[in-house]
Amino acid sequence: MKSKPHVFRDPLHGYIDTDEKVSEIIDTPWFQRLRRIKQLGFTYYVYPTAEHTRFSHSLGCYHVAKELSKKLKIDNKAILYAALLHDIGHGPFSHMLEQLLGDHEEWTQRILLEFSDDIENIINYKEDENIKVENIISILRGEHEYSSIISSQLDVDRLDYLLRDSYFVGVEYGKFDIHRLLHTLRYENGAVKIDYKGRHVIESYVLARYHMYQQVYFHHTTRGIVKLVESIFKRAKEIYNKSEINLIYSMVSIFNGKLNVENYLILDDSSVVEQIKTWKNAKDKILSDLCKRFLNRKLLKPIDIGYSEEFMWKKRNVKNKIKNLLTSNGYDPEYYLLEDIAADVPYKPYHPGEEESSIFMESKDKRNIYTIEEVSKVISVLTHKESVKRIYIPSQTRKKIETLIRGIEVLE
Incomplete structure (x- = not known):
């Protein structure tokens, strides 16, 4: 091993310790590249301190996975490597250019396969067990017994990014007691289960995610x-x-x-x-x-399209009128009329066959198991889709277009 064990100082988790094998992976050029990929893309245009990177988030996920594995008494190092490597396929500014470059999860798998020999030589050095890159990929693709630890509605990815993003953005919305949460978790048959005493911290966690989407991730x-x-x-x-x-x-x-x-x-x-x-x-x-x-x-300036405006948008052909207005003002609507729909379900309710992505809670007497939305009134009201549609247009045309959207034509 060329690399020595590292200790990273982290504002959320304190000290993150890595052994020489994890350090060897971290020191590769393809992992170091994550230092140059912002975690929240262009959010720093709104929140100037949102400059943290996929690198620090990946270290955070690794740390949380290690702590969770200890708590659940799971001895499977492939989980830790999956947590560490789950984001190596992100392109510039995270999700920003995926329409042009392709899905980052597919790139993650391609990168892992490209360097599979190097990765396997590192992680299996002087070890009896033989961890294959295919094992790591199966975890990331949701095909493994422990996949839900990496990707579900309560996974190490979310546990780190909610806290990390809220810290660096400078808002209070994303905070919850991660130590209390980890203390109340159990893992059985591919699903996360929570002790009855953990109900309130899970509510705090789901609410944190809801508020972060509404106030940060969906910011206009x-x-x-x-x-x-x-x-x-x-x-x-x-x-x-x-x-x-x-x-x-x-x-x-x-x-x-x-x-x-x-x-x-x-x-x-x-x-x-x-x-x-x-x-x-x-x-x-x-x-x-x-x-x-x-x-x-x-x-370009945003205009929200509410329910009534959405009706007019479709029935009264408002879009073509806006295009004509933009053209008459010297703007090509192909590039100056931009549509966006931001949508998310704060908590997806349980459906049969989706146990691995749901959160379950045992009853106080430990005799029964319920879905979290059955137990918590707070979470039950967050099981519906939240969405907002916006258009973006040049500021010089904003007033005229706002008037058009509300069904009133103004001729000048």
Whole structure:
């Protein structure tokens, strides 16, 4: 082993200890890349301190998985490696370019398979057991006995990111007592079960997730920046298909269709920002304007579409009217009328056959098992889909478009 055991100082978990094998994986270039991928993408445009990365989150997941394994008396090191490696496939700004690059979970599997020999040589060094990369992938894909520890409605991923995101964003919404929560957990037959005394901390955890989605993850400005960057790359792709466009080295494989693991691992947050800085001087006026809006935070403005407006949107052909208004004001609606739907179910209720993703609680006398939504009135009201639809348009047209959406035409 080239690497020595590490000790990482963490604001949430105190000290995170890693043995020489975990340290060896952490020291690989493909894991170090996570230092250059922000955990919350463009959220720092709204919350300036949201600069934490997938690197620190991955360490946090590893730590929580280790503590949970101790509590549940599970001796399976593949779980710890799955927790550590579950996010290595994230692209620039986390989920931001997945429409262009592909699903990060698929990239995680491709990266693990690409380096499977190296990974297996590290984790099986001087060990009797033989952990295969396929074991780790089966956990990540939900095909393993312990998959729900990594991905479910109560998993090490959520336990870390809710606390980590709320800490670095600077809000109180995402906080809950993780130590109390871990103390009340049991694991049986592929499902997480909670002691009756843990009801209130589970309510706190589910509420934390609900509030973080409403106040942070669904924030209209953050969502708007993502849509703006998608529009930038959409325009760039359009230009590329017709003529030449200035591309930095790390972006070439995205546009020429030759994106493989080697090229993918070159990409990080700085790749996107550097490319946009290059395109701000593009001859194409639309591409240049969109890039300047991103760099200078002169963003498109949001308009929420409520239930009544949604009805008008469909029945009264408001969308075409907005397109016409934008065109008459010199904006191509293909790039300046951006639609977004943010949706989430705070807690998904139990359905037969989905035991691994549900949370169960034993009765006070320990004779019966109930779903958490049966026991908690708080959680039972959070089992419905929460969604908001927005459009983003240039600020100069906002008042006219707001009037149109409400069914009143204004002629000037």
